Amino acid sequence: MATNIGVIGTGNIGSFHVRTLSTQVSGAAVTAVFDVDGERAKALADDVGARAHATADGVIVDDEVDAVLIASPGPLHPQQVMACLDVGKPVLCEKPLGVTSAECLAILDAEITGGRQLVQVGFMRRYDPGYLQVKGALDSGQIGEPLMVHCVHRNPTVPPSFQADMAITDSVVHEIDTSRWLLGEEIVAVTVLAGRKSPHARSDDPQLVLFETASGVLVDLESFVNCQYGYDVRCELVGSEGVVNLDGPGLTAITKSAARSTAVPADWRMRFGPAYVVELQEWVDSVTSGVYAGADAWDGYAATAVAEAGLRARAQRTRVEVDLVERPTFYPGPR
Amino acid sequence: MATNIGVIGTGNIGSFHVRTLSTQVSGAAVTAVFDVDGERAKALADDVGARAHATADGVIVDDEVDAVLIASPGPLHPQQVMACLDVGKPVLCEKPLGVTSAECLAILDAEITGGRQLVQVGFMRRYDPGYLQVKGALDSGQIGEPLMVHCVHRNPTVPPSFQADMAITDSVVHEIDTSRWLLGEEIVAVTVLAGRKSPHARSDDPQLVLFETASGVLVDLESFVNCQYGYDVRCELVGSEGVVNLDGPGLTAITKSAARSTAVPADWRMRFGPAYVVELQEWVDSVTSGVYAGADAWDGYAATAVAEAGLRARAQRTRVEVDLVERPTFYPGPR
C-alpha cells in the first residue's frame, strides 16, 4: 500500500532523504538505493530494509520502485531523469535539473512527449513555513504590488573543493527559484557585482547579485559563502503598500553575559530540515494523486537558464539578459 | 508492517489525530475508530480506510489494533486506559490521565502489575522545538541553576460551556507538566490569585497561578482564557547565570500602516500542530521499540494531583500543598 521509492545517490543529502522517507513520511518506503560508493549504499539499504543496486539504472527499472528520488552529482541528473521518463516513473530531482539549459530542454521535450507530469525539482524552500508566509502576504494583496526584493544567503564556510561558480549554481540558484515562485514571473536579466573580498575567501565573496523580472521588479541578493557565523537566509519583499520580512527562525533567546542572543542555524539542515520533510511528504502524496504542486521541469529549466546568465554576468561583471525559450503550454509557468 | 492504531473519540482533537496519523506519520495506519457520534466516526473511518466500532471496547479488543489513542472526554479516560492495560496494548491518552488522582493511582497499580510501560499521556509541548530549546538551555548548564519561571498562557475566548474549573484542569495543566518536565522535580504547593476580572469573562479571569517546586523554584503563570487577541503561550526560565525566553514563534513580520507586526497564532492547532506530529511519530516508533520518552502514567498522575490542589487553591484563595504518594520505583519521575 506504501509508495515504494528508489533513491539514487546516498551522500549527504541523499542519505538524509532516505532516512526522512523511512522515518517521517507517511505512506512511503525506500525499497532501492544506489551510490557509487557501494558500501555506503549497502549499509544504508540494510538500515532501512531496502535493496542496494549496482547501478542507477538498476534502481530506476526495479519493479519494486514506484518513484525515484535523484540525489546524485548534478552532471548526472539529466541522463537519470530521462531514464525515469523512459519507464514512466515519477522523479524528484535535486537541483539542478540540468547543468545546462540545453539538457533541461531535452527533459521538457521528453516529458511533454510522455503527456503527463512526472518531474519535480527539489526546491525545498517552497515548503518552508516562513517563505509560505511571505508568499501569502503578497498573494493576499495586503502589501500591494511587489516592487523590490532584498535577499541574504550566507553560509559559514565552504570546503576546499568549492569552485567559484558554485556560488551561483549551488547557492544563488535557490533565490532564483524563490524569486520566480514568490513573484510569479520570469527573471529577464542578471548582474553580479563583487563586494570587498573577505579575507576568508578564495574567490570574490561576498557578491551582490541583481535579478530583474519581466515586470521590472528588482531583486538584490547578498551571496556570501564564507560568512563564518552560521547559515543565514533572509528575504524582504517590498510592496507598494507595505513590506514583509522573513527573518531567521528564532524560537528562544538566551540572555547572559550582557547580551540577549538568538541562535543562528549552523547549516541548511537545521534551517530547512522541516521543509524537506514536508516536501517529501507532499511529493509522495503526489505520486499517488498525480497532482504535483512543487517546482516542475519548467521551473528547473528556468533556474538553470538564469544561473547560466549569472555565470556569464559574474565572469564578465556585466548585466546579462536571460534567454528563455517560449514556454510550452504544457507548463503553467512560475507560480 | 505498519503499526495499526485504534482511536477512541473523533471530536476536535481526535479527528485531528486520525488525520495526522494517516497522512503525516511514518509507519502508522488508523484501522479502527469509535465515537459516541456514530455517523461522525463512520465518515472519518471511511476517509482513512478504518473500521468504525460501536463501542470503545470494540476498538480496544480489535485484533487489527496494535495500540490505542484515547481522545474521548476526560471522565472516560481511566476506564478506557484500564481496558487497554487489560489486553496489554500500548495507549496514548490525551490529558488528563484521570480526573481524580485516585483514578490515576489505580492506573499506576495496574501498569506496575503488568510489568512494562504501556501508558503515555499526551502532553504535546514536550515535543515543541521552542520548549525543547528552553530545556536544552537549562540542561546544558549555560544559564546556571533554575530559580524562577514566568509563564503566560492565553486563549482568545472560551465557549459558553466553559466552566471556571477548566482554566485549571484544561489549560493550566499544561504548565503543570512543562514545569515538572523542565525543572525535573515535583510541584509541592499551589496558589491561585485573581487579577482584576476581564469584562469579557464570566468567572475570575485572568488568574495568577503560583507553583512551588521541591527545591524552592517559584513558577508564576498568568492564566487568561479570554484575552481576545489570540493563543499566546510563553515561558521565561530565570537561572542563576542567565535567562532563557520562549517567545511566540514569529517567522515573518509585515510592516504596514505605521507598524511592524508579527501574527499571533489563532489557536492551539496553529501553535502546537507540528508538536503533535512529532509526538505521534515518536509514540508510534515507541510502540515498536517499547521505549517511551514522553509523559508517563506517573506524570499523568502528578499533573492531576497538582491540578486537584489548584482547584482547592482557587476555591479557597489560599496556598494548598500537593499531596503525592511515594513514587513507585517503576517510574523514573519528572525529567
Next chain:
Amino acid sequence: MATNIGVIGTGNIGSFHVRTLSTQVSGAAVTAVFDVDGERAKALADDVGARAHATADGVIVDDEVDAVLIASPGPLHPQQVMACLDVGKPVLCEKPLGVTSAECLAILDAEITGGRQLVQVGFMRRYDPGYLQVKGALDSGQIGEPLMVHCVHRNPTVPPSFQADMAITDSVVHEIDTSRWLLGEEIVAVTVLAGRKSPHARSDDPQLVLFETASGVLVDLESFVNCQYGYDVRCELVGSEGVVNLDGPGLTAITKSAARSTAVPADWRMRFGPAYVVELQEWVDSVTSGVYAGADAWDGYAATAVAEAGLRARAQRTRVEVDLVERPTFYPGPR
C-alpha cells in the same frame, strides 16, 4: 536668567546630576554643592563653576540658589526637604522622600501649610520613552481595561554593603511608583515570596513581589539583584483587549559566532540616563513655571508606605495591607 540649582550630595547619583545640569539642561546652572566628603564636593564645584558649602543648610539658604536637588543618603532626606520648604524653595528629592511614612506625612503637612507645590520626587522612569509608550497605550484605550502587570527588575550584582531590605526600598520602590503611575490608582496590599535562592545571593534573591491595587489589578514583579548578566527592567501590561510590552531598548544586533545578540545595559545609567536628562530639564522648567508634572510629595509618601508594607510582607512572608492616610485634596493622587 538661568535657574540656579544647589545640589546636596555629590556621590554617584549626585555628581551625575551636577554634570547633567551643567552640560545638558537648558536654562540651568549649578551654583552650590555640598557633600560630607568636602574634597569631592570642592573638586566637582570647581569643575562646574559652583561654590562648595560646608553644610547642606548652607546650600539651601544660599541666595544664589533658586532650587535644590537632594541626592544625599535617604535618612537625611526629610530634614533637608523640610529645610527647603522652610525657605520656600522648590526641591527635587531623590527617592525615598522619607524612610518612614511618618516622616513623609510631616512633609505633606508642611507643604500644604505653605500653600503651593514645592516638592518633586525623583522617580525618573516617568520620563523614559518606553514607559511613556506603555502609559500611552493604556491611556489611549487601545488595550482596554488594565487587568494584570508583569514586571522584571534585575541588577547584575550588589555591593557587600547591600542589606536585604534594600531590595524593597531601593529597587522595588521603582515598580511601586511606576505601578501607581501607570494604573492611576493606589496599591492596597503587598506580598513578597522567595524564589529559590541564587548561589550568588547572601539573602533571599530572586523574590516575587505582588501588589494589589484598589481596583483589583494584580502586579507581579521579579526582583533579582544578583542576576549576573546586566541591568534589565521590563514591564508587560495586560489589558482586556490587548497587551503592551516594554522590552529592553535594543537598537542594534550583532550576529556572530552562531548567534544574533543585542546588548543588555550594564547599569541604570545606561538604561535610564536619557530619562534623567528629561527629568532634570522638565524640573528646571517647572521651577520657572511653577507647574510640576513629576511625582509629587503624595507619590513619595505612598511609595514609602507601600515599601513599608513590603518590608513587613517580606519579613513575615505574608500578605500585608497598605495603610494610607486619606489623601489631602491638595494632591491630585496617582496619575
Next chain:
Amino acid sequence: MATNIGVIGTGNIGSFHVRTLSTQVSGAAVTAVFDVDGERAKALADDVGARAHATADGVIVDDEVDAVLIASPGPLHPQQVMACLDVGKPVLCEKPLGVTSAECLAILDAEITGGRQLVQVGFMRRYDPGYLQVKGALDSGQIGEPLMVHCVHRNPTVPPSFQADMAITDSVVHEIDTSRWLLGEEIVAVTVLAGRKSPHARSDDPQLVLFETASGVLVDLESFVNCQYGYDVRCELVGSEGVVNLDGPGLTAITKSAARSTAVPADWRMRFGPAYVVELQEWVDSVTSGVYAGADAWDGYAATAVAEAGLRARAQRTRVEVDLVERPTFYPGPR
C-alpha cells in the same frame, strides 16, 4: 555666559532647531533669527526672546551672535556660509553644504585661508545612538573587516513639490554621509537602478543605489520615498567575522487583534529628534572649545560630489565615477 546663536531660516527644520536650542541645549541662547517670511520669523523670535532681522546678513553680523545655524533653502547655503567665514563665526550648515561641488570647494578654500575650522555640516545621524552602535561594532573589530552594507531609507510620501532628483540630493545624501563616516573612506562610484515603479510614485521609485568605496566595499541602498507606511531607516553592515544590524527603534510592542506590533516612526522628527538635540548640544560645546567632531566642510563637499555623480548615474542609468579633488591636509578626511 551662554553662547548666542543666530538662526537663518525658520521653516520646518529651522524652527525646530530654534526651539531645541532654546529649551533643550545647555549653554545656548537664540538671540537672532531671519526668514524670508518676516512674520513667521518675528513670531518665533518673540517666543524665544530673540531679535528678528530683515536679512540673513543682519543675523550673521549681529554682535550678539557668536555662531550661526543655517537652515535656509539649499541654494542659499554657500553664500551664507561664506559670509560667516568672512566674519570668522562658527557656522552649522544644514545639508547640503552647496548644491554643486564647485560651490563647496570655494568654501573649503575660504576656510583653509582663515586657518581654523568654522564649518560643520548638519548630518545628524552621526549623533544617533543606533548609528553610533553600528560604528562602535565595526571600530571595535568584533565583526572584522567591512565588506558590504545594506541600507533602507523609506519615507511615507512626498509632497507635490518633490522633484525626482531630490531622492538623491535630499534623501540618499544621508546614506552618502553615513557610508563615508561608518567606513572611514571615500565613495568612488555610484550606480542608480530603478525598481518597479510604485503606483503611488510620479517618478521612478523605489530605486536601488549602489556605492563603491575606495577599498571595494559595496553599499546598496533602497531609496523609497512613497512607501506609504512610515519613515523607516535601517542599515546592515556585513563584516568578515559578523554582521551588525541597525533596526527600527522599537521600545514597546502592542499585542492585539491577532498580531504583535511595534510602531514605525511617522517622520524624521520622531526617528532622529533626539539625535538633533545631541548634535546641537555638541556643536554649541564645540563653539566654546573650538574642537568640532561632526561632519566638516570636506564631508559636506564629498557628499555633494557623490550626490552629483548620483544624479548623473540616475539620469543615464549607468555607473558613474566620483570625481573628488585631492583632499587638502587641512581636513582629516572621512572618519
